[in-house]
Amino acid sequence: MILKSVVLLSAVIAAFIFLVEAKTLTTKEGQKIQWIPSGDARKNMSQLIPAGEDTNGKINYVARGTLSRHDSRWVPGKAHMNGNVFYMYYAFNGSEFLTQTFELLVVPLESTTWVQGEGQTIPRLAIVGGLEPSNVETSYICRGKVDNLTMTGKLLKSSGKCGIPFHKEQRLDDYEVLVINEFGESIGLSNSELYQRNAVDIHNEFRETHHVGPLTLNDDLNNRAVLCAEYYATKGTIDHRCPYKNGAGENLWASCCSPPTPENAASGASRGWYSEVSRYNYTCNCMSNAGHFTQMVWKNSREFGMGVVTVGRYTAGCALYYPPGNYVGDYLNNVLPP
Ligand SMILES: *[C@@H]1O[C@H](CO)[C@@H](O)[C@H](O)[C@H]1NC(C)=O
Ligand SMILES: *[C@@H]1O[C@H](CO)[C@@H](O)[C@H](O)[C@H]1NC(C)=O
Ligand SMILES: *[C@@H]1O[C@H](CO)[C@@H](O)[C@H](O)[C@H]1NC(C)=O
Numbered sequence: 269m270i271l272k273s274v275v276l277l278s279a280v281i282a283a284f285i286f287l288v289e290a291k292t293l294t295t296k297e298g299q300k301i302q303w304i305p306s307g308d309a310r311k312n313m314s315q316l317i318p319a320g321e322d323t324n325g326k327i328n329y330v331a332r333g334t335l336s337r338h339d340s341r342w343v344p345g346k347a348h349m350n351g352n353v354f355y356m357y358y359a360f361n362g363s364e365f366l367t368q369t370f371e372l373l374v375v376p377l378e379s380t381t382w383v384q385g386e387g388q389t390i391p392r393l394a395i396v397g398g399l400e401p402s403n404v405e406t407s408y409i410c411r412g413k414v415d416n417l418t419m420t421g422k423l424l425k426s427s428g429k430c431g432i433p434f435h436k437e438q439r440l441d442d443y444e445v446l447v448i449n450e451f452g453e454s455i456g457l458s459n460s461e462l463y464q465r466n467a468v469d470i471h472n473e474f475r476e477t478h479h480v481g482p483l484t485l486n487d488d489l490n491n492r493a494v495l496c497a498e499y500y501a502t503k504g505t506i507d508h509r510c511p512y513k514n515g516a517g518e519n520l521w522a523s524c525c526s527p528p529t530p531e532n533a534a535s536g537a538s539r540g541w542y543s544e545v546s547r548y549n550y551t552c553n554c555m556s557n558a559g560h561f562t563q564m565v566w567k568n569s570r571e572f573g574m575g576v577v578t579v580g581r582y583t584a585g586c587a588l589y590y591p592p593g594n595y596v597g598d599y600l601n602n603v604l605p606p
């Protein structure tokens with residue numbers, strides 16, 4: 269009886285939080301902080317915020333780029349125009365890398381501030397710029413002076429230094445960090461990859477069908493899901509033994525032979541899990557041999573992370589959910605018919 273009212277109460281609180289968030293998002297809709305593809309940015313350069321300068325007086329913009337040799341993970345750095353071409357540079361492993369696959373940061377006027385950096389203390393509301401390729405550590409946006417020029421780069425908590433791409437990786441102790449101003453908290457950026465956004469969108473379409481609120485992408489769950497996918501892909505088996513789950517609910521997926529793109533893996537896994545809906549019994553208050561489906565649409569789960577990693581020819585997909593679902597005896601409250 270007590271357990272039941274606690275569950276009901278937390279469902280009510282969750283619904284309340286969702287309403288508040290939805291409202292804030294609507295009123296700030298026109299003020300979204302976002303990453304836009306460089307091709308779109310070129311069409312309207314006036315929406316970009318100058319963040320520094322490069323040699324020969326070129327304006328420096330905040331950007332995040334990817335290279336396939338770095339697992340196509342986003343790494344923040346600097347972009348500038350050279351002649352008529354837009355280039356982006358980022359620092360990694362002591363070197364400078366050039367890429368033309370990048371996005372630029374667009375922020376509404378006065379919604380962000382550069383604050384003085386303090387070593388390994390990451391300021392509250394620091395904007396996430398990507399994931400460090402080698403260890404999946406969260407990377408923030410920083411800027412500092414090299415040769416008297418202000419340039420943007422990446423900040424990792426583990427080093428407490430701002431890595432600026434300029435001939436090599438220049439590691440600065442004196443730097444500033446880009447943070448979202450207080451009112452912008454609910455429109456903050458996440459470090460999510462395209463496949464992670466696809467997976468949460470698919471989940472939320474199905475959740476809507478089952479009359480429950482959407483899941484929110486969570487940076488910590490995304491990082492843990494990537495680490496778990498790496499763990500399973502390296503082992504070549506999905507045995508649910510990942511040590512990085514930290515109490516989250518988990519759905520797993522694997523493909524053995526021809527590595528899919530992360531986007532195809534994430535959407536294939538999500539749709540595959542949902543296909544168990546056909547064997548679910550809504551009156552039985554039990555898992556009905558459809559545990560992937562029930563976790564996906566579990567009403568009390570609110571946050572989500574997704575990881576896809578290929579090692580050799582084996583691809584593992586891992587979705588994490590918090591709070592976890594599939595509690596014995598709680599199916600009637602949490603899995604609703606369409
Ligand atoms: C370009 O961006 C600015 C700033 O966001 C905006 O006011 C303007 O309407 C945009 N122009 C076009 C043609 O989209
Ligand atoms: C980092 O650079 C060193 C040499 O400078 C190289 O041996 C190593 O493989 C690089 N690591 C990564 C992850 O690229
Ligand atoms: C940087 O600027 C300072 C003050 O403006 C100046 O004294 C110094 O010579 C400059 N250094 C370089 C390398 O240009």
Ligand SMILES: *[C@@H]1O[C@H](CO)[C@@H](O)[C@H](O)[C@H]1NC(C)=O
Binds near residue numbers: 551552
């Ligand atoms: C569904 O569960 C209810 C309650 O346990 C049971 O009476 C019913 O036979 C089940 N339906 C099917 C199709 O298994």
